[in-house]
Amino acid sequence: MLARAADAGARRTDFPVAAGANDLPPAWPESVGVDSRPLVELSEYIRKENFDVRSFLVIKDGKLIYERYSKGLTRDHNYELYSITKNVTALAAGVLVDEGRTRLDEKVATVLTKARPDLKSAFADKESIELRHVLSMSTGLVYNFKPTDDPIYYGAPDRLKLAAETAPKRRPGEEFDYTDVNPILASATLGADAGMPLQDFAEQKIFKPMGMKHYAWERADDKGLVSSGWGLRLRAVDMAKVGMLALSGGRWDGKQLVSQAWMRTMTAPASAPFYGLYWWINDIVSTEPEVHAMGFKGQFIVALPERNTVVVMTSMLPIEGGLRESKNVLAIRHMVNDFVLPALDNKRQATLTPASRKALLKELDLAAHNQGKPGAPVDPTDKPRL
Incomplete structure (x- = not known):
């Protein structure tokens, strides 16, 4: 594992960051057949667009394989999740x-x-x-x-x-x-x-x-x-657990917290083809099964059952455009479909090399120093907290 210089502003440590008690086990993307290069490109895209993305996580097969925070934020910060x-x-x-x-x-x-x-x-x-x-x-x-x-x-x-x-x-x-x-x-x-x-x-x-x-x-x-x-308010890693519960049919750590029958009912169309019981259906990814949670200003938990993958984002992105077509919804659609899915699909290219390791570490360091510009009005409750 490569060491990083301490930085009081970024407050980042090595990647993968060691798991705390009850946290998700970290792993390099390539260790679960994921190509890290599109994930590096995703982070570059976020910086290029100057998006205020506070956290972006990818969890594959129960392992935290991508953990990106913006300047000053850490795994233990929580966020106002709105809806x-x-x-x-x-x-x-x-x-x-x-x-x-x-x-x-x-x-x-x-x-x-x-x-x-x-x-x-x-x-x-x-x-x-x-x-x-x-x-x-x-x-x-x-x-x-x-x-x-x-x-x-x-x-x-x-x-x-x-x-x-x-x-x-x-x-x-x-x-x-x-x-x-x-x-x-x-x-x-x-x-x-x-x-x-x-x-x-x-x-x-x-x-x-x-x-x-x-x-x-x-x-x-x-x-x-x-x-x-x-x-x-939840930490991003705990938002990921919510998505993982959706993937597992309500089971966590060997215990059935919520019945499979309810999880099926909750994530099946109810009043609209795209909406179940407070869960959205196939509105981020339309080419395969997908359910997600969506919060005002750009908070998301996206669960992809066929890939056993969860994507989490907390952000302050533009809200213009309406409920299902707001700019922050369009942004997460682009991020998941054009960066995350290709990373998951590139199994043949998923080989951890010194070069791919260095590229991921370098980009996460750049992200850790980058804040982005809020695209929505910022209320006091929007401030991440420890």
Whole structure:
């Protein structure tokens, strides 16, 4: 292994970096039949475009084969994941279904008016909404979003009240409509079914059993309710574990954390061909099976079952272009399809040589000194934390 000079700004060590307790085992790409040259080219592309990519990881056959961080960041930094919070919520919902504590056909109004009798009249026009509608973005509810300091996102005194007062636009199950009212209903319903705040249930059933570190689920409202749509902070290596759980059919370290039946349901089309239960389907890679988690401003977990591979990115990339065609979505599509997949395909060229080792080490050092320019407005919550 080649030594690197210490650099207080980059704060990088050798590659592969030795695994800490409960971390993924590191390996050179070529040791699992992956050509590192396209991965070097990927990093060069990110620097050339001046993208603010904070972390980019590739995990193959359970091994961490590519670990790229930008200036000042390390494996132990966590990141605001925005809508990837939904994907973890779907896993927690699966545990509750497996334990018989909730059901997809459960009426959320029944659960929530029992927990909040003061909202009974507000939920009167929502009695046909089931948990499956909430998790598949098909409740038919509409929210009048006001981007500047909107109380559903910032400083909310009572998010559930805001969600309860939204108006139905369509019948439940009729149409996919991505709105952040739904994850508020999800966190309140699942927390009530769990008998504890959703963040505590997720810690008990997912974070701790999977050996995650430095996690946090923040931005609760004044009543202590977190949203299932934002606020979760994970390290990139722990994001990778979420993707690996999708690959393994819910199994981790010899234990079935979430049933295979739920994992199949969660990642199958529900309200749209490209959307399951808070998981996206074949919207990054269309030529083979693929599911992924996607967060605002460029956070991604991409799972490729046929390759036993997970790709993770945290970034601050442009948001213009709409939900499925925003610039950050276009960027990750390009990165995965035009760099990562070729690296996985070039098995005949996957020979670790002194030259390929040197090229990868050199590029990771350059990346470690490079920050990139944020392509989206930066909020205080976007700052990576230890």
